[in-house]
Amino acid sequence: MTTKKVHVDSEKCQGHNRCYAMAPGMFKVDDEGYATPRGDGALADQKAIDLAQRAVDNCPEKAIFITEE
Amino acid sequence: MTMETKPAEAGVKDWKHDYDIFAREYIKDPFPIWDEIREECPMASTERWGGSFMPTRYEDLFDIAKNIQTYSSRDVLVSSVMPAPDQERETPTEEEQELIQQYNVGAPPITSDPPVHTWARKLLLKPFSVTSVAKYEQETRELCNELIDAVIKNGRADGAVDYAQQIPPRVIASMLGIPKEEAATFTEWVRGFLELGLTNPELREQSARSIFEYMIAQVALRKENPGDDLISYLLNEKVDGEPVPEPHVVGTCFLLMVAGIDTTWSSIGSAIWHLAQRPDHRKELIENPELIDNAVEELLRAYSPVTMARYVAEDTEYKGCPMSEGSKVLMNFPAANRDPRVFEHPEEVDLHREKNPHIAFGVGIHRCAGSNLARMEMKVSIQEWLKRIPDYKLEAPEAVTWAGGQVRGPRTMGVVFPS
Numbered sequence: 001m002t003t004k005k006v007h008v009d010s011e012k013c014q015g016h017n018r019c020y021a022m023a024p025g026m027f028k029v030d031d032e033g034y035a036t037p038r039g040d041g042a043l044a045d046q047k048a049i050d051l052a053q054r055a056v057d058n059c060p061e062k063a064i065f066i067t068e069e
Numbered sequence: 070m071t072m073e074t075k076p077a078e079a080g081v082k083d084w085k086h087d088y089d090i091f092a093r094e095y096i097k098d099p100f101p102i103w104d105e106i107r108e109e110c111p112m113a114s115t116e117r118w119g120g121s122f123m124p125t126r127y128e129d130l131f132d133i134a135k136n137i138q139t140y141s142s143r144d145v146l147v148s149s150v151m152p153a154p155d156q157e158r159e160t161p162t163e164e165e166q167e168l169i170q171q172y173n174v175g176a177p178p179i180t181s182d183p184p185v186h187t188w189a190r191k192l193l194l195k196p197f198s199v200t201s202v203a204k205y206e207q208e209t210r211e212l213c214n215e216l217i218d219a220v221i222k223n224g225r226a227d228g229a230v231d232y233a234q235q236i237p238p239r240v241i242a243s244m245l246g247i248p249k250e251e252a253a254t255f256t257e258w259v260r261g262f263l264e265l266g267l268t269n270p271e272l273r274e275q276s277a278r279s280i281f282e283y284m285i286a287q288v289a290l291r292k293e294n295p296g297d298d299l300i301s302y303l304l305n306e307k308v309d310g311e312p313v314p315e316p317h318v319v320g321t322c323f324l325l326m327v328a329g330i331d332t333t334w335s336s337i338g339s340a341i342w343h344l345a346q347r348p349d350h351r352k353e354l355i356e357n358p359e360l361i362d363n364a365v366e367e368l369l370r371a372y373s374p375v376t377m378a379r380y381v382a383e384d385t386e387y388k389g390c391p392m393s394e395g396s397k398v399l400m401n402f403p404a405a406n407r408d409p410r411v412f413e414h415p416e417e418v419d420l421h422r423e424k425n426p427h428i429a430f431g432v433g434i435h436r437c438a439g440s441n442l443a444r445m446e447m448k449v450s451i452q453e454w455l456k457r458i459p460d461y462k463l464e465a466p467e468a469v470t471w472a473g474g475q476v477r478g479p480r481t482m483g484v485v486f487p488s
């Protein structure tokens with residue numbers, strides 16, 4: 001069975017905070033606003049996948065991506 | 070510095086090759102103009118104000134903002150950001166000259182390129198983080214209510230002058246530890262610098278000098294008497310083990326005022342303007358309070374206020390358009406946010422929009438450092454207004470006046486409501 005994971009490319013992230021505002025359970029931001037996925041970024045169910053996709057769609061820096069392992 | 074403003078009657082006939090961001094029609098209703106340029110020409114151009122170029126497509130704004138080698142931020146206004154060292158004043162003393170030299174740091178980080186930009190920006194990220202700005206939410210709510218208290222019995226108010234304009238200067242004053250009573254004075258300077266000053270170099274220099282002198286005095290006060298405020302914080306920070314140079318602190322405070330006031334009141338004003346005309350949107354926001362965050366993002370997209378500039382640092386070509394070193398590029402983030410290639414039905418304000426990667430706060434390394442504060446102010450000011458004045462409309466839609474150029478928003482906007 002494959003698992004989907006959400007990632008943030010730290011080179012691209014500029015701390016716009018859109019992902020965190022949209023999905024605080026899925027992302028965390030440091031003191032300076034840069035985002036990383038909480039935990040290992042694994043997306044447990046379709047709801048999580050949809051939410052991650054919304055974060056992808058709203059990140060102005062194109063910094064968020066989803067992989068399938 | 071050249072500011073060859075053509076006479077007002079030199080109307081624009083060809084927006085692709087002779088645009089004028091100060092033209093009345095552009096300020097009032099730029100949207101059809103952007104649509105025309107965007108479809109026909111990736112890079113509009115003009116000879117006005119010494120010449121500049123203007124991309125309007127989302128992908129182009131994205132690419133150019135990321136290419137910081139070619140497109141430098143050393144100059145972000147259509148005319149230079151810093152007052153030239155003052156030659157008019159009678160023979161400045163040596164001391165004065167030294168001071169002028171010292172303070173000629175620009176307005177970091179917005180006018181900086183790396184490597185200075187990197188640390189200058191880093192200094193601001195913590196004090197403007199979501200958690201730091203949350204500390205100002207309660208007082209912002211109280212401020213909004215005081216402003217509404219003053220007008221609510223009249224059945225009429227100016228949504229721009231009595232409300233939107235009053236909020237950001239007081240919030241930033243509070244952060245900087247400046248008495249709020251002085252907000253009106255520096256509001257005037259900021260308008261003189263960024264709005265009226267764009268077409269009036271003398272006023273711009275005068276306003277810039279007033280803000281600088283004021284900030285120099287404030288920094289001196291804080292050095293003697295540090296407090297729990299942003300100026301004291303900046304004075305306390307270290308870069309490579311050394312305290313932040315004082316002129317840098319002054320330059321940054323200058324920027325915070327200039328960047329934090331006109332921009333945010335324009336956004337709040339546009340939001341109030343939009344909602345005045347959309348009872349359905351007001352109803353939705355009142356009935357469904359969780360919608361507010363998404364609504365703020367959508368209003369930022371649809372009515373983005375800020376167009377910053379870049380300085381072309383080397384001869385270059387973009388999509389077949391040659392640009393020589395020293396040219397300006399106007400970063401039309403607002404037009405990009407209405408690009409149909411990225412946004413479905415961009416002309417519609419859709420409070421439920423799901424795909425909204427807008428770049429109202431810019432994109433890349435200069436992403437607005439104050440965006441969390443701006444969002445908080447917008448959210449709170451819309452919420453409090455709708456709580457107290459749920460039912461209102463424009464007094465005379467045609468009478469609304471707008472400021473435009475590099476920051477767009479309503480400046481006078483009569484609204485009426487049941488008292």
Ligand code: HEM
Nearest residue numbers: 178179328329332333336375377430431435437438439443
């Ligand atoms: C709705 C309100 C606002 C909008 C639309 C806005 C927009 C922008 C934009 C587009 C930029 C990027 C400029 C560029 O790429 O050259 C920017 C930069 C900046 N803004 Fe804002 N801004 C707003 C409010 C604020 C506030 C409230 C503050 C702080 C008090 C602020 C502080 C800054 C700073 C410090 C920068 C420079 C960041 C850097 O160069 O790294 N802005 N803003």
Ligand code: SF4
Nearest residue numbers: 013014016017019059
């Ligand atoms: S939305 Fe994108 S740029 Fe903003 S914090 Fe999240 S990953 Fe970073």
